[in-house]
Amino acid sequence: MDLQQLTTFMAVSSERSLVGASRKLGVSQPTVTARMQQLEEELGEHLIIRAGHEAVLTPAGEVFRSYAERALQVLAAGLTRLQHESFERSLKIAGTSMFNTCALPDLLARFDRQENGVHIQVLTGSTPAILEWLQDQVADLGFVHGTAARPHVRLVPLYSEELHLFVHRLHPLASREVVSLHDLRDETFIVGRRDDDTRDLIESRFRQEAFRPAHVMEMDHVSGMKQMLLAGMGAAFLPESAVREELRSRKVKKLELDGSPLMQRISLAVPDRSLNPVTRAFAVYSHKSFRADPLPLEVRRLLGLG
Template identity: 30%
Template sequence: MELSQLRIFQAVAEEGSITRAASRMHRVPSNLSTRLRQLEESLGVELFLRERQRLTLSPAGKVMLGYAERMFALQAEAEAALRGGEPAGDFVIGSMFSTAAIHLPPILVRYHRTWPAVNLQVQTAPSGELLDGLLGGRLDAALVDGPVEFAELDGLPLFEEEMVLITEAAHGPVKSAQDVAGLEVFAFRQSCSYRRRLEGWFVASRVPMAPPMEIESYHSMLACVIAGGGIALVPRSMLDSLPGRDEVRVHQLDAPFNRATTWLMWRKGMLGANLRAWIDLQQGRSQAS
């Protein structure tokens, strides 16, 4: 098994097509097909399910992709170490939507200016999906709602968020979930930890929560609440950044539902130069000379 074969495997897995992967890698499709078959024969498993014109990962292929991405990360770390340990190569960090919008822009700019040799990439998703990406090797680090307890992960807390409930402006005070029983709920998809906090708030009040209408952005969530009749749980820092924030009523929640801590998480043993540089900048230190 060669790294060049794994690069081909990764490209085909991401593109779902040998033709598109060949175009991306500036190679001929027949070459990729041959190398991919050689890899499968050497491993003794099929890495793809071949259905019509599309390739999808087999169960073995999904496992292999995670290991391949870890190997590439280790390769980049080894190259950086040989260059004196300076950050370089690919660095993929995942983030919750609100964190990416409010907290990340300043450090992204500083990081890029300090370490221009790093190919920094940011992917946004709910916390649950970010953890899956981290455990699967698709992300080098992730900013998630924590604390998170996984034996395979390390992390550190970065900052706290105040969580608030918003309703239409004419709604009365909210002291418990009973005060909003039956109202439409606007939330991210099920893997969102903030949605789970809202569900926990209803459970604590022994009030059934209406099936959420899944919304993919805080802007749309706020617009739906302004339109009337629904609620949403949002970080106050995110709410304060949105046009239209004065058109809803903001309600404070009791502990433990009123606070959320954002953690930076990474796989154990994978604290390389790129991530160390990120942590230093995040904590207000710079390694640059």
């Protein structure tokens, strides 16, 4: 098994065709076919099924894909480290789509003014993916939802934010003072992907209230959710920070939902390993930006702060 076989498999998986993969990789289709056959022979499993012009992953292919993707991410992280001369001045952060959209830009801008010349790389993923990246040294710090840690990763709660229900300003329910989920039984709900932590929280509320939305529109990123919201395509649960400008310009309306608030916890994820000075400084800066109390003693020791 070699790198070309893995990259070819991932290209076939994303393009869903051998022709598309050959275009993406800049090689001939017979080359793509040969690499896939070699990989399947080495694994002793069929990874794809051809259906007309499409290439569909088999159950074995679906399982293998997550491991191949992770292996390529770890390799890319290693190459980046070796190629980047000023390792001591590098900062690789991973955050959820919500955090990277709503909180990270301002946080990074303020830190960058304090620490000049830092090489910054930002990754976006779900909480489980981010925790894996930290374990595999693909990322150095993470911003995740919840407080359930993984082995060798410490979670430090930063803050909680409420998820509000937003609709387009011309929505029929926009004039209501208070609404219930069942008032939106015919509505389309704009949500994140299946592995999105915020979606888990929302679906938990749906189950609590025995509510089943009529339609669900799944988006990969918060920015896409906002665009669909602005187009009047449905309702979305978001923190106010995600739509601050749209609220100010009255393009969207926040609906007051009956029942208890829907709260989401954001935590700083710190891997249990040696980190460079800039990463340690950013961890401390991030904690101070959201909390007045000191870092927990065990995390201070982990960061080499005594």
